[in-house]
Amino acid sequence: MLDHFASLYRTLLLDKFPENRILALEEFLRKNEEMENKLALDLLHAYKIKPLVRRSQLLEWLLEYTKLPEWLIKESHDVTGDWSETFSLIIGNPQIRSSGYSLRRFLDEIDQSKNKLENLRTLTLSFWDKLSGPELFFFHRLVLGTYKPLLEQGFLSRFLSKQYRVEQALVSFRLNRQSLGPESFRELIDPVWQKTEARARPIPFREISAQDPESGSGVQEANWIAEPFVSGIRVQVHLINAEVHFWAYGEEYMPSPIEDPLSFFGFLPEGTVLEGILTGPPVVKSQVKGEKRKGESGWKFLAFDLLQLEYQELKSHSLSSRKQKLDELFKDPVRFGIRVITYKVLQNLEDLPLLESPTGWVLKSLDEPYHPEQIPWIRIKPPGRQVNAVLMYAEAIPARLSVYQCTFGIYNEDQTLVPVVRLIPEGLPDPLVTRLHYWIQNNTLQRFGPVRVVRPQQIFQIGFDDVIENQRLKARLTLKNPKILAWLPDREKSLEIGSLDQLKNPTDPSVFPME
């Protein structure tokens, strides 16, 4: 029903608690018809619609309909900050709780009227007479083109998988196959892989677990390689029926991030499955438009492993034989965006150039098949660092009780405090959180809205992976992967607080590797 969907949409929009979002979704799917459920899920995770009417046009209709002056509508918009909301609040009759429309009928009526402005006007006016406030909000967002899907695919497929006991891989695959895929909700959650689906079924990823450098004992004995651990998206690439499928780690189907994936992978034989890392173009997505040429989308694929070739499974073969086939497959190791990782055998673990690598290495035995009894590969992280910093500001977090976003500082060159990191004290045990809460309340020097400036007395040990330059910040640097290691309550501050100098120069004794 439209009213249920409208209220679900509002909950998903306003409620920041994942748990409540799940409950709302659960309740919705329970209450509604199958057909409506499939439609609702499509709307929530992938629906795109172009604006059907300009805002000024809708406003014109509204002025006519309500007989209110334009300035008053603008005044109202100043308060809400959102046109769809303004229009719905003004027009929505608080006595109407539901229009009784089904979601399907509602969308069909919009679809039938969307190509002619006069028809759309008639429809809009009739909706204004009978839709409830939340229904109107959804309607206005649709026609103004400001409707956005609110659920990420991963969230949705995890949810459906848990709720209806279907493999996440299968459900995520189907969510992405609109044209081929099922019409009804029941087909979406059918736990059986259909024949056509099964060909693209992912091979379960081998886990990679992180480990401290010291505890890597036993590795020297075997025939090992160390591959660089690159940050990016770990994926399986399947070439099936002249179509490229991407599976992300966690067996989640991924819509192709590359515009024309066949230009990347089309040369491979049918039935090939690669594992590797996709590294994306630089962060800003919409920066350059129309400038892309083939193979220069900014995406790179690092091929690490070959799990299937011409529908022949290879995962039970040893890594060395898989690597060999991989090398044969890629006569030219650099083809468009693809790079094949050749390997070097390590004689000794101590040779690992850990400190030169920002994200570490993955150790793999060349003799092993892909899945030797569920043993993970081992990732070796470079050693962490730490610094003592003092609490400077605490900001109350909406929706979190007694927990603050804390800003910590260290000494500048001139012995004044400069903020270097902002963190929520997640790791602290509950009694300490409460203690910190009271301390902050009693030691606030000044308040700026939700931000409290506190007495600079409480020192925290902050662990981090590395120092990153950032000219926009006052300290001109920021910490990579910071976390609170410990609170050293009420120590003598002058002895304990670290400095920018120490951060830049890691040999200083106060900035030492994590224990």
Next chain:
Amino acid sequence: MHREPLLSFTPKGIYCSRADVYIDPHRPVHRALITHGHSDHAIAGHQYYLCTQLTAAILRYRLGSFYQIQTHDFGIPLDINGVRFSFHPAGHIPGSAQVRVAYRDEIWVVTGDYKTEADALCENYELVPCHHLVTESTFALPVYQWQPQPVILGEILDWYQKNQEQGKSTLLLAYALGKSQRLIHLIPPEIPVYTQGSVEQTTDILRKAGLKLRKTIPLSSRLTKKEIQKGITLTPASEINNPWVRSLISPVTATVSGWMTLNTIRKNQAANHGFALSDHVDWTSLNQVVRACGARKIWVTHGYTEAYSKWLKTLGYEAEAVREGYRFEANRSAENQERAGED
């Protein structure tokens, strides 16, 4: 014949010079008529207070008993220097009054805060015909149109029911004076209502002053967390970050305020949820009052004063935004939390 207006707007507040009386003054004065007990209407420091009996109870509790507070019943005229004053129910909170001021053939009504929808607890709002209406405008924009009280109550109880099914503790965040008692009265007797300190004290004061309210249970360490989880706890919004809230069994919070109409405020508030139940008139009712009271001039205070007086002018009324001395001007960005509590 020209004569001085019966009421004027001075830096100290609304003033009747003929009777030397202020209405809800915000600086200390000799004689003050007080519409209701909220702190933006009733401050400390006046020499004589005149108000309804329930408001007097609140003031004695809030300001201390050494003030000279005199009570006066609804509908009974009181002559001060030839000017005839009377209190009429405003429907805002228990004891809240509009002030009617009449001299010869001229009648003014100062609404204070008011609400026209009957809530079954306050004395029902009374429409008072007048020549000059001094009205509040807290929610005087067309985006504010309230759903009927039973609808919102239904939503609150649905939410409570869901929390029960999930074993969560239900907390309603509401202003200690007014909104809390309204909720206490609305919650069905089979659901236990637990009250935080200031809510309980205010409720107790009103009970002792004669307001009929169902049983409430003050929060204390003698209660088990399981007991509290089974009921509904009422507390002011300012308590939300305090550790006692955190210590309850999976606490979930909802603000009860007209401001919950706005998505941005609902989204950015600290509470998990929001219910748009207000103690003020909405856009539709406000326009009805203006039309029905027959006033030829409307003075707009306390809220969206500029926008609403401009609107009234487009309708052909003589209207004016009253600014001087009023602290509560329409304030669009800051202190949403405070506002959420004060509604």
